Amino acid sequence: LSAGAATAAFLPMQVNAAADDAIAAFTGGAEVTDGGVDLVAPEIAENGNTVPIEVSAEGAASIMLIASGNPTPGVATFNFGKLAGAHTASTRIRLAGTQDVVAIAKMADGSFKRASANVKVTIGGCGG
Amino acid sequence: GNWARLAAQQSLTQDQLLDFDTFGNVTLIHITDLHAQLKPIYFREPEINLGVGEVAGKVPHITGADFRKLYGIEDGSPSHYALTYNDFTALAKTYGRVGGLDRCATVINSIRAARPDALLLDGGDTWHGSYTCYHTEGQDVVDAMSLLKPDAMTFHWEFTLGSDRVRELVDGLGFPALGQNIFDAEWDEPSEDFAPYQMFERGGTKIAVIGQAFPYMPIANPGWMFPEYSFGIRDQRMQEMVDEVRAQGAELVVCLSHNGFDVDRKMASRVSGIDVILAGHTHDALPEPVLVGETIIVASGSNGKFISRVDLDVRDGRMMGFRHKLIPIFADVIEPDAEVAANIDASRAPFEAELTEVIGKTDSLLYRRGNFNGTWDDLICDALISERDADIAMSPGVRWGPSVLPGQDITREDIFNVTSMTYGKAYRSEMTGEFIHTIMEDVGDNLFNTDPYYQQGGDMVRIGGMGYRIDVSKPMGSRISEMTLLKTGELIDPSKTYVVAGWASVNEGTEGPQIWDVVENHVRRQGTISLTPNTSVKVTGA
Amino acid sequence: MADNVKPRVKVPRSASAGESVLLKTLISHPMESGQRKDSDGNPIPRSIINRFTCDFNGENVIDATLEPAVSTNPFIEFEAVVPEAGEFVFTWYDDDGSVYTDTKAIAVS
Ligand SMILES: [Mn+2]
Ligand SMILES: [Mn+2]
Numbered sequence: 118l119s120a121g122a123a124t125a126a127f128l129p130m131q132v133n134a135a136a137d138d139a140i141a142a143f144t145g146g147a148e149v150t151d152g153g154v155d156l157v158a159p160e161i162a163e164n165g166n167t168v169p170i171e172v173s174a175e176g177a178a179s180i181m182l183i184a185s186g187n188p189t190p191g192v193a194t195f196n197f198g199k200l201a202g203a204h205t206a207s208t209r210i211r212l213a214g215t216q217d218v219v220a221i222a223k224m225a226d227g228s229f230k231r232a233s234a235n236v237k238v239t240i241g242g243c244g245g
Numbered sequence: 246g247n248w249a250r251l252a253a254q255q256s257l258t259q260d261q262l263l264d265f266d267t268f269g270n271v272t273l274i275h276i277t278d279l280h281a282q283l284k285p286i287y288f289r290e291p292e293i294n295l296g297v298g299e300v301a302g303k304v305p306h307i308t309g310a311d312f313r314k315l316y317g318i319e320d321g322s323p324s325h326y327a328l329t330y331n332d333f334t335a336l337a338k339t340y341g342r343v344g345g346l347d348r349c350a351t352v353i354n355s356i357r358a359a360r361p362d363a364l365l366l367d368g369g370d371t372w373h374g375s376y377t378c379y380h381t382e383g384q385d386v387v388d389a390m391s392l393l394k395p396d397a398m399t400f401h402w403e404f405t406l407g408s409d410r411v412r413e414l415v416d417g418l419g420f421p422a423l424g425q426n427i428f429d430a431e432w433d434e435p436s437e438d439f440a441p442y443q444m445f446e447r448g449g450t451k452i453a454v455i456g457q458a459f460p461y462m463p464i465a466n467p468g469w470m471f472p473e474y475s476f477g478i479r480d481q482r483m484q485e486m487v488d489e490v491r492a493q494g495a496e497l498v499v500c501l502s503h504n505g506f507d508v509d510r511k512m513a514s515r516v517s518g519i520d521v522i523l524a525g526h527t528h529d530a531l532p533e534p535v536l537v538g539e540t541i542i543v544a545s546g547s548n549g550k551f552i553s554r555v556d557l558d559v560r561d562g563r564m565m566g567f568r569h570k571l572i573p574i575f576a577d578v579i580e581p582d583a584e585v586a587a588n589i590d591a592s593r594a595p596f597e598a599e600l601t602e603v604i605g606k607t608d609s610l611l612y613r614r615g616n617f618n619g620t621w622d623d624l625i626c627d628a629l630i631s632e633r634d635a636d637i638a639m640s641p642g643v644r645w646g647p648s649v650l651p652g653q654d655i656t657r658e659d660i661f662n663v664t665s666m667t668y669g670k671a672y673r674s675e676m677t678g679e680f681i682h683t684i685m686e687d688v689g690d691n692l693f694n695t696d697p698y699y700q701q702g703g704d705m706v707r708i709g710g711m712g713y714r715i716d717v718s719k720p721m722g723s724r725i726s727e728m729t730l731l732k733t734g735e736l737i738d739p740s741k742t743y744v745v746a747g748w749a750s751v752n753e754g755t756e757g758p759q760i761w762d763v764v765e766n767h768v769r770r771q772g773t774i775s776l777t778p779n780t781s782v783k784v785t786g787a
Numbered sequence: 788m789a790d791n792v793k794p795r796v797k798v799p800r801s802a803s804a805g806e807s808v809l810l811k812t813l814i815s816h817p818m819e820s821g822q823r824k825d826s827d828g829n830p831i832p833r834s835i836i837n838r839f840t841c842d843f844n845g846e847n848v849i850d851a852t853l854e855p856a857v858s859t860n861p862f863i864e865f866e867a868v869v870p871e872a873g874e875f876v877f878t879w880y881d882d883d884g885s886v887y888t889d890t891k892a893i894a895v896s
Contacts, residue, residue, distance in 0.1 A: 161461065161699060162464075163464055163475060163476065167859070171864075184856050189820075189855060190856075191854040191855075191856065192854055192856040192857060193851055193852060193853050193857055194851065195865070196850040196852075197848075198841075198846065198847025198849055200843050201848055201867065202865070203866045206851070206863065206865045207862070207863070207864040207865070208858075208862055208863050209862050210858055211856050211858055212856075239464060240683075240684060240687045240688070431862075432811055432813075433862075433864070
């Protein structure tokens with residue numbers, strides 16, 4: 118149990134309205150369909166300050182990552198160039214609490230696809 | 246009850262405990278979660294071990310009389326004493342202490358006499374949990390274990406010695422330190438310090454042992470003590486490793502796991518090709534393996550109380566059958582191995598005066614294991630409240646810690662056995678009622694989430710000074726209600742601030758006296774410990 | 788400006804022509820989010836790596852926009868097609884105007 122510090126909130130975060138705004142800005146309001154994007158995230162973050170996230174979408178021109186519950190939801194946007202191999206990227210991100218991480222892929226034909234993954238950020242601390 | 250008298254009528258011999266019809270061509274010997282208990286101890290099994298979701302009512306979530314009925318265990322029998330909690334004090338007086346690594350050595354030697362090339366596999370949580378282990382940074386246990394000549398091990402609490410010390414001890418082991426899920430945190434690549442698996446040739450067959458370290462190490466324990474490593478379940482990579490060893494000709498695939506039982510059960514359903522999972526971490530002791538598809542899961546208890554023997558018939562590249570025995574280590578029945586006994590005594594000698602100093606006495610049975618407060622936890626919480634002048638105390642729901650019988654002295658060794666750790670500082674801080682609720686919900690979800698991959702294998706945080714109601718069937722955020730400050734009888738006010746004392750914070754830089762000193766001072770002041778039954782936690786939904 | 792900013796990359800020594808290879812990059816950087824306060828309660832100004840690019844022989848592989856939610860010591864892993872022998876150029880752009888680069892050659896076998 119790590120109850121020494123009493124600041125952060127660990128209950129599931131509400132979706133920040135700014136997350137929807139960021140997605141709308143990326144898609145220009147176009148329709149976003151589920152599927153066609155793989156988002157790999159841990160079930161439980163080992164450390165909320167550095168959560169490994171991997172995203173891939175074959176045929177994507179770019180992929181935007183959103184931490185839907187962070188006070189500032191934007192994380193990163195990967196734009197794939199001519200020499201991109203598989204359209205995949207991994208990075209490590211900060212999550213302010215348990216929430217959905219969302220990936221929006223802009224496909225070469227201008228359509229948008231989406232995936233999300235719930236990541237639990239826990240106080241932790243007890244064990245066998 | 247009458248069980249003690251029944252028990253006294255049954256004689257128990259070493260030959261009975263070791264009796265086994267050697268079977269097939271391969272033998273595995275499993276010991277796990279020793280928690281540095283080199284000497285015989287008492288250890289009471291849990292009364293409450295709730296399963297949720299798909300595992301509700303399944304082993305290991307069955308205790309007491311239901312457990313005995315399930316396995317046909319006679320009341321008052323040695324198995325009753327070893328595997329269930331009822332009438333513990335009376336049966337303990339009849340059957341005596343359990344465990345002791347010197348007794349374990351005798352059992353292992355006897356198995357090796359029947360099967361010289363048996364594999365001895367250590368499931369981890371070995372180098373943690375006693376006064377001497379703390380003061381020698383694991384050396385006493387490493388030295389004693391080396392006499393047993395293990396063939397491989399995996400890890401959990403070992404990492405709380407700090408990664409430098411872990412690497413130092415691993416370098417000197419002389420047998421493989423395994424963990425397919427131990428990764429280099431910086432580059433996210435398999436760690437070069439721990440092999441994923443080891444191949445063996447035994448009984449004319451190729452055997453692969455794949456290690457699985459505790460997946461939630463940096464969450465359940467202080468990640469800052471081993472920042473260069475990352476863990477996780479990584480069941481996809483487990484599948485890759487199984488496929489890899491099969492491609493190398495492995496005819497038997499054994500997973501030496503520290504996942505915890507429910508995580509192992511789920512992993513067995515997602516990864517194909519594992520014949521045997523040797524389960525650890527959740528400290529369950531089961532008299533029969535649990536079958537998941539074609540995988541058998543073997544659970545071997547904790548604290549040196551049991552050793553599992555699994556004989557396997559491996560032919561034509563596959564496991565054709567098995568025979569299994571969970572061997573209870575009755576310390577008064579099994580002859581200690583002289584070499585191991587001498588080694589243990591020698592490593593204890595420099596500390597003998599400190600270890601045996603009597604701090605107080607107990608009129609109550611002191612035990613820990615169970616989903617909610619045991620009496621040891623109540624004693625620790627009482628100590629935190631009185632010595633640290635707090636409203637509320639929090640003590641971690643760890644599953645280690647031997648028992649002390651009514652009428653026994655409490656020695657310094659006993660106190661260390663239930664508190665020893667490298668981050669034992671007893672903090673004192675102010676928390677709002679809302680934050681206390683958040684902690685309770687968070688820890689509750691680590692135990693009662695219906696998806697085993699979200700469980701960390703500990704028990705509920707132990708609370709002193711506060712009562713509460715928990716509905717284990719509810720989702721996170723709505724399990725905990727009616728939090729009540731016991732000293733006033735008032736409901737906890739979310740916006741009010743309370744003084745909370747606790748220990749085992751995973752945060753770096755936590756300040757306060759060591760928990761064992763807090764408990765020692767309290768026991769000294771009390772003289773004799775007498776605890777009233779704790780009825781402050783109301784459990785529903787099970 | 789951030790101190791001791793040091794980029795590191797992992798690139799295979801060689802690949803076959805047209806093969807896709809895995810590249811890993813790390814740069815030591817605090818990624819100060821702009822949302823934290825110092826011990827006196829004053830906001831600590833934002834200072835992050837806001838863009839990362841990788842090019843191979845003048846052709847783009849990836850161009851990433853990074854925001855304050857990216858962790859300290861940003862790690863980025865991705866794949867690149869290697870049509871011929873040549874050189875990868877990795878570039879990190881700091882809020883303070885600093886630009887850090889690293890290069891790695893790859894042979895084609
Ligand atoms: Mn354990
Ligand atoms: Mn463990």
